[in-house]
Amino acid sequence: MTGPVLPRSGRPVPCERCPLRGLPFFRDFDEGELAFVSSFKTGEVTAGQGASVLQEGTHSPHLYTLLSGWAFRYKMLSDGRRQILNYMLPGDLIGLQGTVTGTMEHSVEALTPIVLCLFERERLAELFVNHPGLSFDVTWMAAREERILDDHLLSVGRRTALERAAYIIAFLHSRAMRIGLAKNERLFIPITQVHVADTLGLSTVHTNKTLKKLSDLALIRWHDRSCEVLDPAGLMDLAGWEGEHERKRPFV
């Protein structure tokens, strides 16, 4: 059983001119690595807002990298209860777990229109054999995801509703800022309150009341389908979250 089929994008961006490569915290590739990644990338696909990119239980022959837009991954229980596990922003690797397990154990959905770089999973072995630097990068990214999940688990398990809400918004703000997603200094996170609820393990009703408190504290402002962050430091403070101590990161 294979997952959703997504439309190919017209003219893919060549890796040499990847817009992400210029960002300050991505590490530089040497020529061999760049050449390999270039040939590893077999195309681009797009998905509209709300489109399903990968589906739990299916097998996908591809590995993706998010080139632009926002997405999230989640798992569901048989009766429909949903837990959002993490969010994906440009530069993030999508679908690595599938290489390990065979079938996907979670689903991925687009939060905005997105563009994905497409890689053939089969050639991942080649990457490990010929490019230790890139192999390490892949491991690095897996370990980073693990660290993020640790934080989320701490949050859902031990923080109060208000702290959790502050945490997740501060977290998304921090990630988005790092890759320069703020348009003219204001950042709008493209999520609905249902997403927040399913991330925090709360009901939508209670999430709504909790977010209202954050608004009353002038930490955020809620717009239609998006959250504007007014006071990131205040959110971190309320959540008791130190932020990510992340250094120069790799990407594929």
Place this chain on the structure above:
Amino acid sequence: MTGPVLPRSGRPVPCERCPLRGLPFFRDFDEGELAFVSSFKTGEVTAGQGASVLQEGTHSPHLYTLLSGWAFRYKMLSDGRRQILNYMLPGDLIGLQGTVTGTMEHSVEALTPIVLCLFERERLAELFVNHPGLSFDVTWMAAREERILDDHLLSVGRRTALERAAYIIAFLHSRAMRIGLAKNERLFIPITQVHVADTLGLSTVHTNKTLKKLSDLALIRWHDRSCEVLDPAGLMDLAGWEGEHERKRPFV
């Protein structure tokens, strides 16, 4: 700031005769790999029950593999609230995250007396350069941890208290059985109710009442400092958990 210093074990087990290597689901090494791992391992350390192995915020120059015993890793909020993130059983890699971040972002504590194989983190680069197979294994293990965390997050976020309790016990049972930890067919998981509470994100009082329900359902029996699993299938069923679809796994 470095972490705890643990006593060295008298006579380390040579990797060639590692007792774990024989277990059915660990993959075989080729000669080169075995030789490398052998030289990569610089010793063994032990820790008693309740001893701290790694500490959040410190920097450890080592990478470990758990040779025997049980351990768990956790994070704490500044006011002492603790969240257990996952458990470690023989064969598990400990401390990989530190390689990526520099400092540990979580702590590790022994649940029983344990023995750890010691590796020099510095030589990990060598592993990536010369042993693509082992590099892939490391990535595999990171991805596996990620998958487990996904499951835990789903559990803490969206399952009821009773389902959560059933899930975590079924999960630990499944992992322990796979590596043959059941003494004469009965498995005793060496945890206290406080551990269960801190894993599930519940108070100890409520955890106690929830575990009592599982006992009343004849799914488990609680002993002093340990949980005996009576009906693993019943637990999985109650939790709505499919179990791990894990195939032959690597180890370092």
Place this chain on the structure above:
DNA sequence: CGTTACGTTGAAAGCTTTCAAGCATCGTGG
């Protein structure tokens, strides 16, 4: 203009935590 998706509210019901004790076991020092 009806429908759908998203956000908002109030109130009751229900689940969890907190508070307060109490019991048993175990290792230690007197």
Place this chain on the structure above:
DNA sequence: CCACGATGCTTGAAAGCTTTCAACGTAACG
């Protein structure tokens, strides 16, 4: 040998947090 403190497990009851139920408002869309 026994008292005592520490650890771990139990319980009952009140307080508090969250969910559920039920509506309602608005904006976007076909």
